[in-house]
Amino acid sequence: MIFLKILKKEMKYKIIFMLLFYVVYVILFVCSQKRIAYYDIFLEVISLIVASSIWGEEQSMDIVLLTDAGLKKIMIARFIAIVLALCLLPGLHTFIFSSEGTRYRLTFVYVVTIFFNCSLAVLIRTIVNDLMGSVIFSFSIYTILIFPGILFGEVGDKIRKLPFYPMFSFDIARDSDFIRNRVVVCIMSVCLIGIAYFILWYKEKKILKINV
Amino acid sequence: MITVDGITKKYGKKSVPALDHVNIEIPSGVYGILGRNGAGKTTLLRIMASALAPTEGKILVDGTPIGKNIRAFRRKLGFLPQNTKLMPELNIVEFLEYMCILKGIKKKETIHSEIERLLVISGLSGERKKKLKAYSGGMLRRAGIAQALIGDPKILIVDEPTTGLDPEERLYFINLISRIGSEKTVILSTHITHDIESVCQNVCFLEKGIVKYSGKTKEAVKSVENSVWSVQIQPCEEAKIREKAILTRETYEEGKLTVRYIANESIYENSVNVKATLEDAFIFSVGGISR
Numbered sequence: 001m002i003f004l005k006i007l008k009k010e011m012k013y014k015i016i017f018m019l020l021f022y023v024v025y026v027i028l029f030v031c032s033q034k035r036i037a038y039y040d041i042f043l044e045v046i047s048l049i050v051a052s053s054i055w056g057e058e059q060s061m062d063i064v065l066l067t068d069a070g071l072k073k074i075m076i077a078r079f080i081a082i083v084l085a086l087c088l089l090p091g092l093h094t095f096i097f098s099s100e101g102t103r104y105r106l107t108f109v110y111v112v113t114i115f116f117n118c119s120l121a122v123l124i125r126t127i128v129n130d131l132m133g134s135v136i137f138s139f140s141i142y143t144i145l146i147f148p149g150i151l152f153g154e155v156g157d158k159i160r161k162l163p164f165y166p167m168f169s170f171d172i173a174r175d176s177d178f179i180r181n182r183v184v185v186c187i188m189s190v191c192l193i194g195i196a197y198f199i200l201w202y203k204e205k206k207i208l209k210i211n212v
Numbered sequence: 213m214i215t216v217d218g219i220t221k222k223y224g225k226k227s228v229p230a231l232d233h234v235n236i237e238i239p240s241g242v243y244g245i246l247g248r249n250g251a252g253k254t255t256l257l258r259i260m261a262s263a264l265a266p267t268e269g270k271i272l273v274d275g276t277p278i279g280k281n282i283r284a285f286r287r288k289l290g291f292l293p294q295n296t297k298l299m300p301e302l303n304i305v306e307f308l309e310y311m312c313i314l315k316g317i318k319k320k321e322t323i324h325s326e327i328e329r330l331l332v333i334s335g336l337s338g339e340r341k342k343k344l345k346a347y348s349g350g351m352l353r354r355a356g357i358a359q360a361l362i363g364d365p366k367i368l369i370v371d372e373p374t375t376g377l378d379p380e381e382r383l384y385f386i387n388l389i390s391r392i393g394s395e396k397t398v399i400l401s402t403h404i405t406h407d408i409e410s411v412c413q414n415v416c417f418l419e420k421g422i423v424k425y426s427g428k429t430k431e432a433v434k435s436v437e438n439s440v441w442s443v444q445i446q447p448c449e450e451a452k453i454r455e456k457a458i459l460t461r462e463t464y465e466e467g468k469l470t471v472r473y474i475a476n477e478s479i480y481e482n483s484v485n486v487k488a489t490l491e492d493a494f495i496f497s498v499g500g501i502s503r
Contacts, residue, residue: 005313013301059293062263063359066286068316207265208279 003073010074010081018085021046047086047114048142051121052135054078071200075122079193083118087111105178109170112182112189116166117142119192126196164188214238214260214367214397219269221255221421230255231421234269242393244412244429245401246494252421253401254294254371260399261291261369273367287315290360292353294371300345304336304355307344311359326362333392334358335384350381357388368398374407386411409433409490417497424497432493436474440492443483444470453480458500460492 054075055061065071087110094107121138128134145167148156160168163177164184172178216238221231231252247253258264260271262278262285271278278285299307305327312323331337334354339347344355353373360368370389374382390411392398402408408415408429415432417424425432440460445453447469453459457475464470472486473479474496 002313002316002318009310009313013299017301056297057295059296060298062258062261062291062293063296063311064314065263066261066289066291067311067314068283068286069314074314207262208282209265 002069003077006069006074006077007080010077011084014078014081014085015088018050018089022089043086043090043110043114044117044142047082047117048121048138049135050086051079051082051118052125052138053131054082054122054125055131057131065204070204072197072204075126075196075200076193079118079122083115086114086118090114105170108178108182112169112185113166116185116189116192119189119196123192123196123199126199213240213274214399215272215275216256216260217270217272219256219259219266219271221252221259221264222267229267229421231259231266234418234421234423236416236423236426238397238399239414240397241413242389242398242400242411244408244415245399245418246403246405246408246415246490247401247418248403248498250420251418253403253418255421256418257291257369257371257399257401258293261289262286263291287363288366290362290365290368292356292360292368292370292373294375296352296356298344298352298355298359301343303341303343304331304358305340307355308358308362311362315362317363330358330361333361334388348381350377350385353377353381353385354388357385357392361392366396368392368396370398371401372403373400374402374404382407405489405491405494415490417494419498425493429490432497433488433490436488436493436496438485438488439474439476439496440472440486440488441475441478441480441483442470442472442486443480444468445480449480458496460495 055064061071064074090110091107094110095103098106117138120141121134124137124141125131125134128137144151145165148160150156152159159165163181165181166185166188169178169181169185172181214237216234216236219231219234220229222229234252234256245253245256255264259266262271262282273285273288299310302310308327308330309323312326317323317326331340334357336351336354336358339351344352347355357370357373360370373389374385377385386407389398389400393411400408400412412429414427415429416426417432425435441457443453445468447464447467450459450462450469450471453471453473456479457473459471459473461472462469472492474492478485
């Protein structure tokens with residue numbers, strides 16, 4: 001019950017917050033007829049920043065930690081709110097404005113990639129324990145994922161073609177391979193957020209263990 | 213009564229401990245923790261609030277370790293960390309409503325009456341529509357205190373609440389802490405000795421993670437009574453006094469220097485015995501000003 005109430009509040013604040021980003025997006029890209037060219041990069045970068053800032057500084061984490069809800073519940077509620085706020089409008093936008101043939105594929109690509117980026121950024125934020133550090137770290141990993149060939153040469157190119165590679169799924173030719181890739185990336189994302197949940201659980205458990 | 217029992221905290225296995233076997237007893241009323249920057253005050257408060265695990269030791273409330281029933285302990289506790297930004301996009305009513313939900317208050321009417329009570333206590337009734345990002349430093353601290361007082365906790369932990377406030381806001385805040393301390397246990401950390409002296413009945417001096425003094429504030433001041441001296445000298449003579457005594461203050465005026473020092477007896481001609489303060493007691497117990 002408390003979780004649903006938190007989720008409701010988080011959704012309200014996140015969606016209002018995200019609407020501002022979409023206004024910027026509409027003004028900058030749709031009006032200048034360059035929507036698809038910048039669409040994915042804009043959303044992926046925004047998703048990394050928003051998800052990395054799931055917690056403010058350490059002090060505001062302390063306030064949350066000491067409540068009945070605790071860090072784990074709030075992390076999950078905020079994560080759901082962030083993913084929904086980030087996916088809702090691009091999903092709808094892609095679904096409405098892309099051409100008949102690529103409609104489902106594009107929507108699926110964006111939604112799953114945002115889900116993956118958010119999971120990755122939240123996990124990094126949980127480990128790094130510092131807002132700026134985690135944004136930089138998330139961007140570094142994102143850059144590695146985007147340019148594996150440039151950074152690692154042939155090995156990078158081979159890795160890029162692996163069936164579970166989270167980026168460039170739009171280029172996969174066969175529909176069955178494409179769906180398998182997206183499902184695997186979804187599972188990977190759930191695992192990442194699961195690890196973040198476990199880290200917070202362990203952190204809380206450690207405090208209890210010592211103070212008994 | 214809160215007991216800090218042998219608390220040690222190390223960040224990393226081989227590092228110098230941030231806290232080294234800290235033992236203190238905290239009775240009800242306002243308790244002050246005084247120390248320089250980096251003395252370990254925030255670490256100690258976070259451990260006391262159960263937000264950070266110590267490497268060794270325990271925190272006990274009325275003889276029971278807090279880990280036995282952490283949820284009950286946290287319900288008894290209000291915590292205001294240092295320099296908290298809270299949630300800038302919300303106004304105070306939305307923020308407190310959200311915090312009430314996080315703290316497990318379910319009924320809407322209870323939340324509503326709790327918010328009204330807290331707005332009165334914090335003096336923010338007239339600022340309910342303003343977003344927190346538009347609040348001044350002092351108002352933000354009061355908003356922080358309001359969230360810490362949700363559910364009427366018995367223990368309140370406040371970390372450096374007056375740092376950076378203007379004199380009027382600082383006084384308002386200190387008076388507020390004093391008022392809250394008449395009914396609850398308030399643990400106040402600061403490096404402003406005057407704040408501690410004006411509201412804390414008991415105090416602890418922390419230096420590099422080690423407790424240098426723990427006890428009544430008046431007793432701390434008493435320990436340096438009759439040992440604080442003031443004398444006007446030529447600036448070039450300062451080094452002589454520094455060699456033999458602990459210097460606490462230096463005031464330059466019209467080419468002359470007035471120094472305040474701590475020594476068992478007068479070490480310079482014309483020295484006048486002056487009234488000791490908590491600042492003198494603190495500087496004496498930590499062995500002088502290090503910079």
